[in-house]
Amino acid sequence: MSSGHDDSSGSNKHFTFTIENGAVTAYFEVENGITQQESIDNRDSFVIDGTQITHTKQTSNGPEITVFSDPEGDGSYTVISDSTDDDRPGSGDRKGYQFTINDNNEVVEVFEIKNGVPELDPIDDDGTETYAVNENGEVVRTDDEPGIGTEITVYADADGDGTYFRVSEQWASNSPGSGRFKFEDRLVYSPTDGDDHVGVRGGEDCHGGQGADDFVIREAAHLRIGDFNSSEDNFIIFDTGLGLLSREHLESFVTGIHRSDDDQDFIVDFGSTASVTLVGVASDQISWDDVSVLS
Structure with missing residues (x-):
């Protein structure tokens, strides 16, 4: 079991975690002696790194990332960073996408979500950029660069709310050593x-x-x-x-x-x-x- 202190509001607020086999299975907010269990579903993930626990929650506007710390090792975790409060360039947001898919399971429109608002991202009409829906319901974007190689990006909607996030990409050169990128393994x-x-x-x-x-x-x-x-x-x-x-x-x-x-x-x-x-x-x-x- 573990927890946290956040006295910025004047109350004794902290968090405790149930950890089983190296994974977080439950966590609780404790404030003024009252314990309340927080919900965990398939949008939540936790990474344990020593005295810190990083909680990532996927939302339609991108992930919300909270880092908890227990430097004294007494089971009391404090919030040391929250991506939703960070306004530095490139911080916190994970880009979300929406796709218009017709009755033939074809992607006909692509939208990138910016500041919570979907903005149309036109599909190249020269045939080099194509989209398809695979058997897992994921959207697969294929971007061909003639004579150079192909980049394949996979998007998934894990919680079924209509917003997709990148889950992987991979670059394949037309011939060994001739492509734009040298690293050709799958990126997640x-x-x-x-x-x-x-x-x-x-x-x-x-x-x-x-x-x-x-x-x-x-x-x-x-x-x-x-x-x-x-x-x-x-x-x-x-x-x-x-x-x-x-x-x-x-x-x-x-x-x-x-x-x-x-x-x-x-x-x-x-x-x-x-x-x-x-x-x-x-x-x-x-x-x-x-x-x-x-x-």
């Missing part, structure tokens, strides 16, 4: 207990699971990695297709390395339009030895 966007290759996207906090995870970066944007841990053999891989040649080449584009204003996060800036934020990582918990450059 939801953590597991195994060793994952995790896609890192702008505008989304990405999280790995409990294994030795690779965080794969493919775009120049404001990026956030929610649970990087070098002691678990986590690794950051730059596979941007932008012509990066080595770690030294990547390092030449760094314009600043600093802590966040609340001293909780480690941030590397690449000019004003791109950065990588490692949430909750101390300066001595990351080095260039944890980074690989493929392209």
Whole structure:
């Protein structure tokens, strides 16, 4: 059993967790001596990392991520971060999508949800971008780049509310070594207990699971990695297709390395339009030895 303290409102509020076989099976809010069990369904996931528990709840506006901490190990957990309160670029939100699917099970319209509002994202009409619904009810987007390769992205609506989230993507070159990207294994966007290759996207906090995870970066944007841990053999891989040649080449584009204003996060800036934020990582918990450059 475990719990938490949040005295910002003047009340003695904390949380306790029931953990069985390394997994959270129930959790409770305790305030002024009154215990109330919180609901858990298939939209909720928990990652236990030492004295911290990260709770991710999928919503129509993206995931709500709350990090609980029990530094004293007494079973009393406090909320140390909440993505819904963070207004920094690229923080907290996971992009949601909606699809118009006709009676023939064909995707005819695509909408990206921005600030809670669906905005039409026109499908390319040159035949290079196609959508299909597979036998699991997932939407599969295929983006062909003639002479280069194909990117396949899978979207799922886990709770049946009509909003889909990316669950995986994979790049396949037309011939070995000739594609835009070098890394051709499947990238996932939801953590597991195994060793994952995790896609890192702008505008989304990405999280790995409990294994030795690779965080794969493919775009120049404001990026956030929610649970990087070098002691678990986590690794950051730059596979941007932008012509990066080595770690030294990547390092030449760094314009600043600093802590966040609340001293909780480690941030590397690449000019004003791109950065990588490692949430909750101390300066001595990351080095260039944890980074690989493929392209």
